[in-house]
Amino acid sequence: MRIFDPHIHMTSRTTDDYRSMHAAGVRALVEPAFWLGQPRTGPVSFTDYFDALLGWEPYRAAQYGISHHCTIGLNPKEANDPRCAPVLDLLGRYLVKDGVVGVGETGFDTGTAAEEHAFARQLELAVEHGLPALVHTPHRDKAGGTRRSLGVVRDSGIDPAFVVLDHLNEATVGEVADSGCWMGFSIYPDTKMTPGRMVEILRAYGTERVLVNSAADWGHSDPLLTRTTGEAMLAAGFDEDDVDRVLWRNPVAFYGQSGRLGTECADETRAAGLFAGNSVARGES
Numbered sequence: 001m002r003i004f005d006p007h008i009h010m011t012s013r014t015t016d017d018y019r020s021m022h023a024a025g026v027r028a029l030v031e032p033a034f035w036l037g038q039p040r041t042g043p044v045s046f047t048d049y050f051d052a053l054l055g056w057e058p059y060r061a062a063q064y065g066i067s068h069h070c071t072i073g074l075n076p077k078e079a080n081d082p083r084c085a086p087v088l089d090l091l092g093r094y095l096v097k098d099g100v101v102g103v104g105e106t107g108f109d110t111g112t113a114a115e116e117h118a119f120a121r122q123l124e125l126a127v128e129h130g131l132p133a134l135v136h137t138p139h140r141d142k143a144g145g146t147r148r149s150l151g152v153v154r155d156s157g158i159d160p161a162f163v164v165l166d167h168l169n170e171a172t173v174g175e176v177a178d179s180g181c182w183m184g185f186s187i188y189p190d191t192k193m194t195p196g197r198m199v200e201i202l203r204a205y206g207t208e209r210v211l212v213n214s215a216a217d218w219g220h221s222d223p224l225l226t227r228t229t230g231e232a233m234l235a236a237g238f239d240e241d242d243v244d245r246v247l248w249r250n251p252v253a254f255y256g257q258s259g260r261l262g263t264e265c266a267d268e269t270r271a272a273g274l275f276a277g278n279s280v281a282r283g284e285s
């Protein structure tokens, strides 16, 4: 089973995690820029962090045979701090870099005007740079927050195929499915989605435009729950091709829109000859 985890915060994980992820089949990942727990007090601590996502963390991942990519953004929580908001003006210089495959995490936390401004501006940046956008949906009032997020996405004019709304659940998946945006699900040990509930959503909505991630960070989380979800799919009667679509080809297709995924991602997909509809797979390139 080959796995591309499209949302995991390796900054907060150990080398043992890299080793066990590789053993479980993880060969590539996207690490979105996010809130680090301790509030930051100014733009320079963001840029030091962005530099680590582009330098140190890919180096660490490579030692364990995992291809590392990142998204860069101002997270919704810190968008509310006037000391941090100026980082919006620095994002452009990062969005041109090779390891950056998207903008984010952006979206709403509590739903303030400052969050909406930062969210709309980052969708603009995604359009300007031709990059996918990762939209975090809030943990409180998820249904209302998701609906409002879809409104901001619509107003921005970004192609919905370039947007993933993440941390969805049974209450929010329907509206996002109808919007044309991608549907992201974070599988957690005891909150949000579980592997069993994820399988039921895949039964109801199919495997298209679905991204499954562990979203593992410094909270209670498990970087191997992507693998557990693949096994739960097989046990429920999905075949290996379905699992490969959800855990590999879908994230490659979504973040591949950046044109910046490591060649090993494209090469593995091409070698498997599984990327139906892709001109590379048909030998037309």
Ligand SMILES: [Zn+2]
Pocket: 007, 009, 032, 034, 105, 215
């Ligand atoms: Zn996250």
